[in-house]
Amino acid sequence: MATTMGPRANTPARWQTALKRPLDEGVEIRQPAGCGMWIATSSSSAGTAHEVTSWACGCPAGQFGDPVCKHGAALLARVGRLALETEPEPPTPAAPAVPAxxxxxxxxxxxxxxxxxxxxxxxxxxxxxxxxxxxxxxxx
Known part of the structure; x- marks a missing residue:
């Protein structure tokens, strides 16, 4: 019996998680000279690259219909459309009140x-x- 998965969610939280992966794994985004396409290096298969756009990717996740992948996140970051959200700084604790x-x-x-x-x-x-x-x- 085969199980099927529904479409994956296209949420900001998934994009943030996807953006952390290429930074950790060393995925590079390149644009060959003379053309408008973008290429992303594969972190799981040496010598392999995937064609990537802001809406699709040639990686296995993209081929199976996942709208969010690490290569797409890296491209969006490269062109300035996605930034890694940092954790907000915890508030500085107030100085203890000096009793009168x-x-x-x-x-x-x-x-x-x-x-x-x-x-x-x-x-x-x-x-x-x-x-x-x-x-x-x-x-x-």
């Missing part, structure tokens, strides 16, 4: 306070940066 340092406690979140009993000092929460330590009572 409380001027009252110098960032310690506590201060020395006078004891109301006159026996020295004690360590208590900073009223400037820890306001919840001194909740306001509702008026009676």
């Amino acid at each position: 340092v409380c001027a009252t406690c110098d960032g310690k979140r506590w201060v020395y306070k006078h004891s109301r009993y006159g026996d020295g000092f004690f360590r208590g929460p900073c009223p400037a940066c820890v306001p919840s330590a001194f909740p306001l009572r509702p008026a009676a």
Whole structure:
């Protein structure tokens, strides 16, 4: 039982993938002197070249009706109609926010306070940066 494939998609993503291959495999696009046709070297078969246009190619993929092949992508890049899209640069992370340092406690979140009993000092929460330590009572 023979299986048949439907037509291959002609999408920008496939063209980008196809363009990476000739760059990696060293496919060259040449135009013989005195004629308007373009020739692409084969990366899989030494000494072989395929006639290529912007709409068709003589390579096996092109002969089986695939609209996207590495030779066609290389030609489109050569004539300036296709460029390799680069990955966008990731955004530069923002500098970490420097927390503001409380001027009252110098960032310690506590201060020395006078004891109301006159026996020295004690360590208590900073009223400037820890306001919840001194909740306001509702008026009676």
